Amino acid sequence: MNIKSKYKNYPVKVMAFGALSGLLLTAGAQFLFAHTSAAAQPPASAASAKTVSISAGLQSAVKVTTKAFNEKTANYNATLQIPVIAGLLDKQYQAELNDMISRHAMEDFTVIKKQANDEAASLKKNPDAGYEFHPYEVIVQYELKSDGSRGVNGILSLKILTYVYTGGAHGSTRVDTYNVRNKTAAARITLKDLYGNDYRKIVNAKISAAIAKDPESYFQDSFKTISDGQSFYVQDGRAVIVFQQYEIAPYAAGIPEFNIALPGHKSNAPGNLSSLNVIVNGKTLQSSALYANEEGIAMAPLRSIASALGYKLNYSAPAHQVELSKGGTTLYVQINRDIYWTDIMPEFTLGAAPALKNNQVYVPVSFFTKVLKAKAAYSTDALTITSASK
Template sequence: MKRLNVALLAIVFVLLYSTGVAAESQYKIVHKDQVTEGWEIHVDYPLFEQLENKAIQERVNNDIIDKLEEKFRMVKRGAGESIGIPYLYYEETIVYEEKEFFSVVMTSHISRGDRYNSTVSSVNFVDGAAGEIRPLKEVVHMDRLNKAVEKIIQSDPDTYFQKTFRGVRDNTAYYLQKDKIVLVFNKYEVAPGVFGTPEMSIPLKGMKKEHPKEKRAPVPSYTSAYLK
């Protein structure tokens, strides 16, 4: 009996260890820190290395870098236009995986003195032979999504702004979680700042678009001078 328990524990350990290695080996986390008198940045971001579809892997990595460089340029430009109080830029990233569907949710925190804001973006894609980037409007019917979000907002007046919602942006950050889509809004976009970057979880049933399995042409590569 004792030997059986040891054997079972060994099997569980191997399965857990193998699962962890497989999940982590698809990407590495890169850290970047820069500090000057006018600004400082502290960024963590993933670079994918082991996706099955190499064309998608290259495009996703480029899209992630593009988003970071855009924020970095904005911070440097703002610092150049003002003197005295430095800009602080922090970037945190979470990678969600639902079967072959990946979502890289990137939250940018930018502050200067007592002014502070957070914005969220995401890079969403399918790996595998039919790999492709999936913007929000290609995943769900936007008119149905807007009705679902409006219903949530109206049902909770203590949390959400009731009169300023003008619809879900096409580039609203999101990720998939089992049979639901989770929207991640910018700070102050749908709720007071105390709620940070609020999330809404909405069932996909009756809302999800169907996609033919097709390959996209490879995307030309380029080298980034900023995040090397």
């Protein structure tokens, strides 16, 4: 592979860790960090493989297993879930990609381990330094966004999250994305490949419009244009543009992501969506019109449907946030931002941001199936949603 690196630091307390971050473009993937030195691999006793079930019904789907590495001492805790890809048509590229992903994770761990041990040793020599040592932490997790099968046009898209805590109020998470065209000769997928020569104009306009709807969540005038190697992943007929923490928004805003439908992507929503009735657990809801957003995603009123499913809702106008609770579980959605989370799970996305329309909060229909675990089905005249227990 022809590898080119351009390093870019992010505001992470651990500067050595930040120095490992950069932009790496390869023949078949997009990365947000690059390492060039070899790192020690985990001992055989520390690594194990666990199969992850993905898109079982699709032919030629790439398979992903997890190589787990865990190490905990008084100074640090490492929990690495390293993806191992199998099933790419280009076996050489697959081997190089797997090796690179593994080395990156282990090198990040090596940096954090050294810094934790060095700081702990320094404090032992100087116990009057004026602050308390807290164990460092590094966690690596991944999300398979597109499995490289014919059903997703041969696109393999992988998102890797690296969380690091080095003391203070909170840690910091870095996002790295890999996008590969699954062909005999694997090809890197770029935004230009997806949107054509005007990709920058198209993507910039979408992001600027999204920020304009919720300007308080972003640094003023922080976004001008996407970078040449802008991070993104592909999922469900859309590209999701990803920015790092602090890049265009404060820490409280999380990791900014913007969904943009791919050219030619057909909406899964029925053409007569706005005329459909909404039936929840056998009862037809009143004043619960559906609509399709600009990306063609079916949107449904949150309060009426969630209430019919047994959830209590509380809306905070200052925070532009809705809180849903049921059976000891609390879920949160934020207006104009494709961010959803619970009191026990980190943030996740659904491809569309909650929106205010006709004084109602609307969410994608997938919110009820993927988050509230209800069942949903379209018929010629209705969207029927049923609690999983029924």
